[in-house]
């Protein structure tokens with residue numbers, strides 16, 4: 001963001017530039033390739049985070065020395081691999097997934113990544129599951145990536161269950177371009193941003209989909 005065009009939204013990246021940077025900074029190994037490619041097959045939607053966002057999530061966890069982390073929306077485990085690999089050996093990720101088939105595939109991908117002991121895929125709708133995780137808290141980071149209309153409620157849960165200095169992260173924070181609409185999801189996502197700004201030092205990182213980031217005060 002350093003000239004008037006890029007400030008107005010022009011992006012300089014290309015597929016070739018992103019491919020080069022991925023090769024240099026965060027190459028996929030076999031486990032990441034498997035999980036990434038499973039999204040988009042067999043009726044599973046290809047809605048996993050991008051490789052650079054996955055790497056960024058991991059680096060952010062490393063920066064705060066995260067040990068106990070919650071993810072809401074596992075899909076087939078791609079982002080969970082990035083998150084779990086950023087944890088120390090005694091760290092743990094609880095990843096919540098409502099869809100039974102997604103959860104089963106995620107467990108398989110995490111097993112291939114050698115992360116079975118470090119990740120618990122908790123099956124069920126987040127609204128019901130999150131209270132049952134409180135006994136493991138307070139948490140060092142919470143990453144939201146499930147139903148967008150739920151972000152307001154999940155964000156409030158995170159604000160109560162994060163340690164001071166803990167991270168709240170929310171993918172799709174531009175709501176696919178619809179953030180300023182009057183749909184339930186848009187209203188919830190705006191509320192999520194506003195609540196985050198009240199209790200956290202916060203910003204929305206301009207990834208392609210918007211990644212909201214807050215540090216709990």
Ligand code: SAH
Nearest residue numbers: 048049073075078079098125126145146147
């Ligand atoms: N974080 C994943 C992508 C998640 S996609 C990655 O980057 O690899 C969103 C997932 O949220 C889907 O698998 C969907 O089944 C799940 N989901 C949707 N609503 C949910 C809810 N209320 N509770 C838990 N999971 C939910």
Ligand code: DHB
Nearest residue numbers: 047048049145146171172
């Ligand atoms: C959808 C969900 C996501 O988390 C995402 O990153 C992209 C799309 C969706 O539900 O369509």
Ligand code: MG
Nearest residue numbers: 047145171172
């Ligand atoms: Mg997402």
